[in-house]
Amino acid sequence: MKIAASKNSSNTRVLVTGGAGYIGSHVAKQLGEAGYDVTVLDNLSTGRREAVLSGELVVGDLADRALLDSVLGQRQFDAVMHFAGSIVVPESVIDPIKYYANNTANTLELLGACVRHGVGRFIFSSTAAVYGMADRELVSEDEPLAPINPYGASKMMSERMIADIALAHPLKYVNLRYFNVAGAEDGGRLGQSGAGATHLIRVACQTALGMRPEMTIFGDDYPTPDGTCIRDYVHVEDLARAHLEALAYLERGGDSAVLNFGYGRGSSVREVIAAVKQASGVDFAVRLGARRAGDPARLVASNEKLKAAFGWEPQGTGLEEITRSALAWEKRLLEAKR
Numbered sequence: 001m002k003i004a005a006s007k008n009s010s011n012t013r014v015l016v017t018g019g020a021g022y023i024g025s026h027v028a029k030q031l032g033e034a035g036y037d038v039t040v041l042d043n044l045s046t047g048r049r050e051a052v053l054s055g056e057l058v059v060g061d062l063a064d065r066a067l068l069d070s071v072l073g074q075r076q077f078d079a080v081m082h083f084a085g086s087i088v089v090p091e092s093v094i095d096p097i098k099y100y101a102n103n104t105a106n107t108l109e110l111l112g113a114c115v116r117h118g119v120g121r122f123i124f125s126s127t128a129a130v131y132g133m134a135d136r137e138l139v140s141e142d143e144p145l146a147p148i149n150p151y152g153a154s155k156m157m158s159e160r161m162i163a164d165i166a167l168a169h170p171l172k173y174v175n176l177r178y179f180n181v182a183g184a185e186d187g188g189r190l191g192q193s194g195a196g197a198t199h200l201i202r203v204a205c206q207t208a209l210g211m212r213p214e215m216t217i218f219g220d221d222y223p224t225p226d227g228t229c230i231r232d233y234v235h236v237e238d239l240a241r242a243h244l245e246a247l248a249y250l251e252r253g254g255d256s257a258v259l260n261f262g263y264g265r266g267s268s269v270r271e272v273i274a275a276v277k278q279a280s281g282v283d284f285a286v287r288l289g290a291r292r293a294g295d296p297a298r299l300v301a302s303n304e305k306l307k308a309a310f311g312w313e314p315q316g317t318g319l320e321e322i323t324r325s326a327l328a329w330e331k332r333l334l335e336a337k338r
Contacts (some may be wrong), residue, residue, distance in 0.1 A: 018085065044083070217288050
């Protein structure tokens with residue numbers, strides 16, 4: 001998807017919350033490259049100061065209402081892109097209070113500040129976890145929302161708040177429900193950097209680099225061609241471009257929308273492992289474990305609504321390219337530690 005700068009992008013002020021984190025930093029970089037005036041708000045709990053490649057960084061927390069009023073009051077932001085939050089599913093089960101505080105309560109604080117300061121456009125980082133155990137060939141936005149963990153529930157509640165507030169105030173929004181985001185910037189400056197990786201591609205890359213002695217396949221008796229779970233893996237750079245397209249869509253006067261972001265094709269756990277082995281040239285150890293509770297056999301996006309709204313088409317970014325960029329990033333992180 002080729003994204004051009006908006007005609008008024010040089011005058012468009014965008015606040016990016018969580019813009020020092022994985023996805024937010026890619027979006028902030030692309031916004032800056034497209035000529036937008038970018039401010040990043042991040043508490044740096046998981047983000048990195050050096051990941052902010054465009055715009056001004058304000059260090060602070062969304063729970064700080066006075067800070068929000070100060071930041072939004074000083075600048076007449078045209079749009080807010082909201083990425084700040086907690087994203088680790090197992091942690092959300094152990095510590096649900098953290099997730100409802102960081103993801104739901106803080107989103108409410110941010111929305112309140114947007115209303116008070118006249119922000120008219122809001123783009124929200126949501127997730128396929130809102131669908132829960134949906135197990136269809138392709139999961140559409142019309143699928144009932146039935147999250148099975150606090151992470152998914154916290155995002156679902158945020159979506160509902162955004163929709164309700166937009167009905168009562170002059171606010172237009174796009175909620176993008178991501179499927180499985182992976183990969184890293186080609187320039188080698190940005191990628192996933194948090195400790196305690198749980199995402200499959202990152203775990204496989206770390207195993208290939210000897211950072212883990214082995215990795216585990218959680219179940220091989222699912223009703224899929226090779227018995228392992230299938231997911232829709234998307235490149236973070238493509239996802240970042242979609243946020244710029246969402247902003248351009250709202251700037252053109254588009255109606256509020258809830259849209260999946262996925263390629264509409266899936267890869268199994270075994271296929272991901274094979275791709276990382278091929279990219280690394282390492283036949284690392286993989287053991288078979290029991291199924292994890294709450295893993296649907298298949299979770300692949302229907303992206304027809306996204307195509308209709310943005311004129312977007314998948315660009316052919318394949319699993320090989322995603323895993324290659326993720327592996328290169330993990331190598332850089334490892335070398336930086338030496």
